Amino acid sequence: MRYYDFLMDSVNFFGPGCVDVLGERCKILKMKRPLIVTDTFLEGMKEGPVEKCLDSLKKAGIEYAIYNGVEPNPKIKNCYDGLEVYKNEKCDSIITIGGGSAHDNGKGIGIAATHKGDLTSYAGIETLENALPPIISVNTTAGTGSEVTRHCVLTNSETKLKFVIVSWRNVPSVSFNDPLLMLNVPAGLTAATGMDALTHAIESYVSVDANPVCDAMAIQAIRLIATNLRPAVANGKNEKARENMAYASLLAGMAFNNANLGYVHAMAHQLGGQYDMPHGVANAILLPTVEEYNLGSNPEKFANIAEFMGENIKDLSVMDAAHKAVDAMRNLATDVGIPKTLKEMGVKEEDFELMAGNALRDGNAFSNPRVGKEKDIIELFRKAF
Numbered sequence: 001m002r003y004y005d006f007l008m009d010s011v012n013f014f015g016p017g018c019v020d021v022l023g024e025r026c027k028i029l030k031m032k033r034p035l036i037v038t039d040t041f042l043e044g045m046k047e048g049p050v051e052k053c054l055d056s057l058k059k060a061g062i063e064y065a066i067y068n069g070v071e072p073n074p075k076i077k078n079c080y081d082g083l084e085v086y087k088n089e090k091c092d093s094i095i096t097i098g099g100g101s102a103h104d105n106g107k108g109i110g111i112a113a114t115h116k117g118d119l120t121s122y123a124g125i126e127t128l129e130n131a132l133p134p135i136i137s138v139n140t141t142a143g144t145g146s147e148v149t150r151h152c153v154l155t156n157s158e159t160k161l162k163f164v165i166v167s168w169r170n171v172p173s174v175s176f177n178d179p180l181l182m183l184n185v186p187a188g189l190t191a192a193t194g195m196d197a198l199t200h201a202i203e204s205y206v207s208v209d210a211n212p213v214c215d216a217m218a219i220q221a222i223r224l225i226a227t228n229l230r231p232a233v234a235n236g237k238n239e240k241a242r243e244n245m246a247y248a249s250l251l252a253g254m255a256f257n258n259a260n261l262g263y264v265h266a267m268a269h270q271l272g273g274q275y276d277m278p279h280g281v282a283n284a285i286l287l288p289t290v291e292e293y294n295l296g297s298n299p300e301k302f303a304n305i306a307e308f309m310g311e312n313i314k315d316l317s318v319m320d321a322a323h324k325a326v327d328a329m330r331n332l333a334t335d336v337g338i339p340k341t342l343k344e345m346g347v348k349e350e351d352f353e354l355m356a357g358n359a360l361r362d363g364n365a366f367s368n369p370r371v372g373k374e375k376d377i378i379e380l381f382r383k384a385f
């Protein structure tokens with residue numbers, strides 16, 4: 001027997017057109033001069049997410065400054081560069097516009113603005129002592145869920161290590177998931193971020209910290225992704241598929257924010273740190289291999305996953321049905337065009353040992369349902385190679 005806590009943003013807008021109320025919400029939060037945290041691509045997009053957000057701010061009479069240096073797998077440097085703009089422009093709050101990289105970069109700026117010392121010294125769980133400035137996260141990809149989570153994932157370029165600052169203080173005040181901001185996401189990024197969301201849902205559903213509240217979210221997320229990711233990748237303008245993927249990624253984010261993740265993320269973080277591999281691609285390649293390894297920890301739940309993903313498990317034994325879940329994950333990744341092996345992504349065998357050791361120390365490793373040793377993780381890297 002044990003109890004659980006459940007954490008998320010206090011206000012969450014979702015659905016087509018919701019971003020129109022961004023400016024009004026800034027007023028309610030008494031934001032005087034938010035720092036917009038985004039990248040140059042989104043900033044330059046005609047009628048894109050940044051333009052729509054700025055329109056809403058202008059209508060509400062909110063002044064702002066912009067930091068547009070967000071990179072994939074955000075680095076510590078991106079946070080300090082953003083902090084400089086935040087200070088020079090006398091900002092009092094933060095609005096992140098983009099996918100997980102923008103949100104994590106923005107959280108990093110908020111931490112750097114309110115905490116002394118280097119950001120790396122705050123790696124770990126509940127290390128933050130001070131309140132961050134108010135953060136609003138406007139999400140533009142159906143993937144990381146960072147707009148509703150307490151995780152801030154950053155990369156230390158010197159050590160090539162990704163580290164996570166996990167704290168309730170990181171949770172944005174408000175999240176926006178407007179699928180109309182996602183219609184122009186390219187197919188490859190849609191596939192990768194969608195597989196990231198699927199990994200969140202599956203890892204949280206089978207996590208040792210899983211609970212009935214998170215399960216409900218994870219189950220619905222798995223169902224939505226299984227039926228909507230292929231159509232969203234095939235035609236990005238499919239509004240229904242985009243809308244359902246936005247809901248799925250929000251649900252999966254809420255689930256893993258509380259039920260935590262597992263070895264897929266623990267290992268994927270090493271691939272992101274070592275090779276700057278896109279997070280969703282790393283997860284998608286590792287997911288079937290790691291979950292096949294995890295099958296025996298909870299065959300019933302894996303059999304359920306097979307069913308949620310549309311597999312016919314009638315008359316199958318529980319274990320046979322569980323194996324169908326792994327097939328379904330592999331088929332979905334293939335259908336949306338994810339590379340099949342780590343080798344194709346430039347991974348080197350000689351790094352397996354180092355990455356396996358670091359993966360077992362990653363904050364996500366402790367909630368994996370099967371307990372492995374370094375040699376097991378090396379073997380998983382080898383199988384996915």
Ligand SMILES: [Fe+2]
Pocket residue numbers: 144196200265279283
């Ligand atoms: Fe993720």
